[in-house]
Amino acid sequence: MKLCRFNQNRLGVVQGDDIVDVSNVLTQLPGANYPYPSHDVLIEALERITPLINDCARTGARLPLASVKLLSPVANPGKIIAAPVNYTKHLEEVLAQKQLHHGNLINEIRKAGLFLKATSSLIGAGQDVELIHTDRRNDHEVELAVIIGRAGRNIPRQDALSHVAGYSIGLDITIRGPEERSLRKSADSYTVLGPWLVTADDIPDPSNLEFSLHVDGELRQQANTHELILGVPELIEFASSFYTLHPGDILITGTPQGVAPIVRGNTMHASMQSIGDMHVRVVEAQA
Ligand code: MN
Numbered sequence: 348m349k350l351c352r353f354n355q356n357r358l359g360v361v362q363g364d365d366i367v368d369v370s371n372v373l374t375q376l377p378g379a380n381y382p383y384p385s386h387d388v389l390i391e392a393l394e395r396i397t398p399l400i401n402d403c404a405r406t407g408a409r410l411p412l413a414s415v416k417l418l419s420p421v422a423n424p425g426k427i428i429a430a431p432v433n434y435t436k437h438l439e440e441v442l443a444q445k446q447l448h449h450g451n452l453i454n455e456i457r458k459a460g461l462f463l464k465a466t467s468s469l470i471g472a473g474q475d476v477e478l479i480h481t482d483r484r485n486d487h488e489v490e491l492a493v494i495i496g497r498a499g500r501n502i503p504r505q506d507a508l509s510h511v512a513g514y515s516i517g518l519d520i521t522i523r524g525p526e527e528r529s530l531r532k533s534a535d536s537y538t539v540l541g542p543w544l545v546t547a548d549d550i551p552d553p554s555n556l557e558f559s560l561h562v563d564g565e566l567r568q569q570a571n572t573h574e575l576i577l578g579v580p581e582l583i584e585f586a587s588s589f590y591t592l593h594p595g596d597i598l599i600t601g602t603p604q605g606v607a608p609i610v611r612g613n614t615m616h617a618s619m620q621s622i623g624d625m626h627v628r629v630v631e632a633q634a
Contacts, residue, residue, distance in 0.1 A: 351543035353415040360404045361543050364412050369403035372396050387423045387595025390496060390512050416473035420515055420544035421494055424595045427464040427538055428586050430456055433576050433601025440604050449525045456577055461586055465533035472541030472625035476520055477632035479534050484523040487609050488602035489560035489568050489617050492517030492540055493579055495596040500587045507583035513544040514553060516617045517599040542625035550621050553579045558619040570603030
């Protein structure tokens with residue numbers, strides 16, 4: 348199932364070139380009192396309400412996909428976990444280019460660990476990336492994104508995929524410079540998740556997905572998730588050895604070689620096997 352959020356917080360199921368509006372199921376989510384849950388209650392309930400979503404999808408209003416504005420398929424992630432340098436060829440390109448590493452010590456992921464991006468940086472495919480600090484290089488990074496469905500800590504890699512709700516494409520937009528990654532990658536709109544969430548039953552094996560990113564028609568990045576240094580099960584094991592993973596947590600798995608600048612007016616076209624395509628516009632943030 349391809350689940351999306353669109354327009355004014357509507358919930359939809361993608362079928363071919365259409366979206367079926369299944370927002371009625373949102374009434375089945377638990378009401379909340381302050382303090383509200385810090386995880387995503389829709390993702391938490393997803394398995395339970397899937398039969399209801401399927402019921403709604405038989406009768407819901409049908410709209411052309413091209414007519415809606417896609418939002419992030421996860422509304423309220425508790426955290427966005429990101430993997431640095433998780434493809435060997437990307438490590439090599441970063442080490443080779445001073446304008447990418449800025450003298451920072453760059454290590455492959457087993458030494459560098461993981462970092463967090465601000466949840467306020469998250470947008471969907473129908474929203475624009477709004478560049479800031481345009482005197483510096485702002486780069487695209489296309490990645491496989493994993494959405495956690497079931498909470499856990501110290502999850503062994505053999506069990507890891509049973510904790511996954513689904514997969515999306517992630518764009519990890521990055522201001523180059525000497526500061527910590529969490530600062531340079533957390534500006535508003537610098538994390539794109541989309542175009543929708545493909546539930547894990549439709550992607551039993553995330554370790555062999557072709558993906559690419561074009562900017563204004565020019566191929567910039569192309570790789571396969573089998574090239575990941577730490578694959579999805581290993582990343583979940585690693586991350587959950589430091590913090591509890593909660594429903595709706597997003598894990599972006601790292602970018603392959605080919606990172607390059609984006610500027611105002613560009614359109615990024617990200618594509619991933621078994622997930623789909625998204626076109627994301629790049630603008631400059633208003634002062
Ligand atoms: Mn990245």
